[in-house]
Amino acid sequence: MNQLKRLQSGIEGLDELLKGGFVAGSSYIIQGRPGSGKTILANQIGFNHARAGGRVLFATLLAEPHERLFQFLSTLSFFDKDKIGDQIQFVSAFDTMENDGLDEVVKLLRREIVRQKSTVMILDGLLNARSRADSPLNTKRFISELQGHAAFAGCTVFFLTSSQLDDGSPEHTMVDGVLELGEEVVGTKSIRRIKMRKTRGSGALAGAHECEITEDGLVVYPRLESTLTDSAMRDSDHCSLVSSGLPSLDPLIGGGLVTSSSTLIIGPSGSGKTSFGISFLGQSTVESPGLHFGFYESPQRLRMKAASLGLDFASMERSGALTILWKSTGAGLIDKMALELLRVVEEKSIKRVFLDSLGGMARVAADTSRLQDLFTSLMGELRARDVTVVASWEVQSLFGGEINAPAPDLSSIVDNLLVLRFLQERAELKRQLSILKIRDNPYDPALLEVTISEQGLDVKKAHFHALGDSRNA
Numbered sequence: 001m002n003q004l005k006r007l008q009s010g011i012e013g014l015d016e017l018l019k020g021g022f023v024a025g026s027s028y029i030i031q032g033r034p035g036s037g038k039t040i041l042a043n044q045i046g047f048n049h050a051r052a053g054g055r056v057l058f059a060t061l062l063a064e065p066h067e068r069l070f071q072f073l074s075t076l077s078f079f080d081k082d083k084i085g086d087q088i089q090f091v092s093a094f095d096t097m098e099n100d101g102l103d104e105v106v107k108l109l110r111r112e113i114v115r116q117k118s119t120v121m122i123l124d125g126l127l128n129a130r131s132r133a134d135s136p137l138n139t140k141r142f143i144s145e146l147q148g149h150a151a152f153a154g155c156t157v158f159f160l161t162s163s164q165l166d167d168g169s170p171e172h173t174m175v176d177g178v179l180e181l182g183e184e185v186v187g188t189k190s191i192r193r194i195k196m197r198k199t200r201g202s203g204a205l206a207g208a209h210e211c212e213i214t215e216d217g218l219v220v221y222p223r224l225e226s227t228l229t230d231s232a233m234r235d236s237d238h239c240s241l242v243s244s245g246l247p248s249l250d251p252l253i254g255g256g257l258v259t260s261s262s263t264l265i266i267g268p269s270g271s272g273k274t275s276f277g278i279s280f281l282g283q284s285t286v287e288s289p290g291l292h293f294g295f296y297e298s299p300q301r302l303r304m305k306a307a308s309l310g311l312d313f314a315s316m317e318r319s320g321a322l323t324i325l326w327k328s329t330g331a332g333l334i335d336k337m338a339l340e341l342l343r344v345v346e347e348k349s350i351k352r353v354f355l356d357s358l359g360g361m362a363r364v365a366a367d368t369s370r371l372q373d374l375f376t377s378l379m380g381e382l383r384a385r386d387v388t389v390v391a392s393w394e395v396q397s398l399f400g401g402e403i404n405a406p407a408p409d410l411s412s413i414v415d416n417l418l419v420l421r422f423l424q425e426r427a428e429l430k431r432q433l434s435i436l437k438i439r440d441n442p443y444d445p446a447l448l449e450v451t452i453s454e455q456g457l458d459v460k461k462a463h464f465h466a467l468g469d470s471r472n473a
Contacts, residue, residue: 004201007120007156010048011041013220016227017196017205023176026201027147027157029126031165032181037192037211037218038160039069040076041181042122044217045158047078049120050087057118057155059091059109061125066090077216089116094125097132102142105129110149118155121146126161126171136170143174167197176200182208186366191333194220210333210366221335225373228381239440242288242352242388245279248459252448254441257416261439262379262389264358264413267420272431272450272457273392275309276420277354278302279457280390282311284321290352292324293341295360299324309456323348329363337364338378345387353382355391375413415439420450433459 008021015021022028032038046056060066069090073079084090091112093105113121123129123146133139143159150157165171165178172178178198184191194211196204205227211220241256244263250256257263265273274297284290292302302324306313316322323344327337338361344350355361362371382389391414417437423430431450435443449462 007049008052009045010052011044011218011220013209013211013222014194014218017194017209017220017222018199019203019205022156023200023202024156025151025154026176027143027150027159027174028177028179029159029161029165029171029175030179030181031161031163033164033183034162036181036183037213038162038181039124040073040213041179041218042124042158042160043069043073044076044078046088046120046122047080047083050083051080054087054119055117056088057091057109057112057116057121058088059093059112059121059123061094061097061105061123061128062092063094066092075215089118094128097128102129102132102138106142106145106149109146113149113153113155118153120156120158121150122158122160124160126159127163130161130163130171139170140174143171147174172198177202177204181211184366189331189366191366194218210335212333212336219336221333221339223370223374224335224338225370225377228377241441243283244390245281245283246276246457246459249448252444252446252459253416253435253438254443257388257390258440259388260383260386261415262383262391262413263416263418264391264393265418265420266393266395268395268422271420271422272452273394273420274302274305274356275452275457276418277356277390277392278306278309278311278313281313281322281352281354282306282309282456284316284352286319286321288351289320289348290316290322290354291341291344291348291350292322292354292356293327293344294325294354294356295327295329295363296356297326299326302326308454309452310454311456320348323350327360327364329360332364334361334365334370334374337361338374341378342381342385345382345385351387353387353389355389357392357394359392359394372413379413432462 005024006021007024008015030038030042046058050056093108096108097105129142130139133142147157177196177200180195180197182193184193192211193208195208205222207223209220209222211218239258242259243250243256265276267273281290281292303313313322317324325344358375362368365371379389416439419434419436421432423432433448433450435445446461448459451458
């Protein structure tokens with residue numbers, strides 16, 4: 001099968017979304033409302049192309065002078081003023097369009113493409129060209145003539161427009177692809193999204209993907225579940241056991257946790273979820289490093305809590321046995337967080353992860369309907385990388401058996417499920433641990449009492465006089 005030549009944008013997430021980049025020699029529309037990031041994205045593509053040895057013609061049909069554009073772009077890391085006038089030429093065709101019409105604009109740009117030997121042309125202001133055209137047919141002719149001259153010269157074309165063009169517009173029918181930038185307010189957060197509305201001659205990851213504008217330009221985060229599709233094919237065909245960090249629990253779950261398994265601990269605040277995770281990470285070594293990826297406990301408080309359980313996290317961090325990452329639930333993008341987790345796992349050869357908590361991560365999500373698929377993909381990828389995961393999920397009910405699960409189908413997300421509850425027995429408040437599921441290992445279903453001391457967590461079989469709500473005691 002013939003593979004079409006690709007023009008890479010140089011933007012990692014965008015090239016992944018495009019399954020390798022734009023099709024070289026094709027034409028694309030980049031559309032979005034003012035402020036959506038079109039100009040940044042187009043210039044980012046242009047400067048990255050020039051850095052790779054290409055030649056770029058940036059033409060505008062706008063009245064705004066280029067000096068203002070340069071002033072704005074100079075704040076972004078991809079901008080290189082030494083490329084301007086050499087590999088990147090900026091040309092204003094506004095006066096030509098106003099005085100002489102679109103036919104003369106086509107002639108002007110054709111001459112510039114040939115003279116500059118351009119391999120990429122960016123035309124900003126397609127909406128103005130549409131307004132100048134007498135009819136949709138003339139708009140089509142304008143685009144068609146530019147496409148023809150560019151294709152003859154082996155030049156890839158990007159048309160920028162602030163108009164929200166529909167799929168049946170003259171512009172859409174003429175080009176090979178349409179890339180749309182948008183912004184949506186979710187609660188108090190503003191979320192930027194990017195999607196391919198049309199592709200010709202190439203596949204693309206469907207749907208909308210989150211993105212953000214940083215000092216490096218536009219950064220794209222393809223939806224995790226759309227990119228991690230082969231994790232199961234990379235699963236190990238053998239397994240061994242690692243300690244849960246609780247010596248008294250390991251014999252009750254078949255000797256320990258199965259390597260590359262995922263365990264979810266559900267319970268109310270203060271029930272011992274974080275302490276369990278700390279004990280799990282306490283088994284990390286330089287040879288099998290651990291990662292704490294958390295949202296609630298700051299690194300300082302986490303080290304203090306670990307010390308109260310007899311563990312020296314600071315020394316483990318210095319040796320490389322442990323990495324602590326704290327994230328805020330008030331800002332950020334969920335795909336960005338998941339990709340950062342996987343990046344650290346890759347860079348530091350992490351073998352143990354405590355994710356505290358799935359609830360904190362879920363709070364970052366703009367679209368909660370994705371959580372089931374995203375968590376499933378994330379856990380599957382960590383399993384494929386031979387990482388053993390313990391994650392927590394906080395429930396509101398302090399007593400009783402009501403559980404609000406992080407997703408409707410827990411079986412597709414985790415291998416093991418543990419539930420921590422409080423129990424009031426006469427005048428004493430106790431912690432109870434229930435083992436609901438252990439996949440691939442025999443386990444003891446007996447109810448367990450949990451105690452926390454300077455020696456860490458300890459569990460033992462116990463006969464409680466009252467289970468559930470203390471009012472029945």
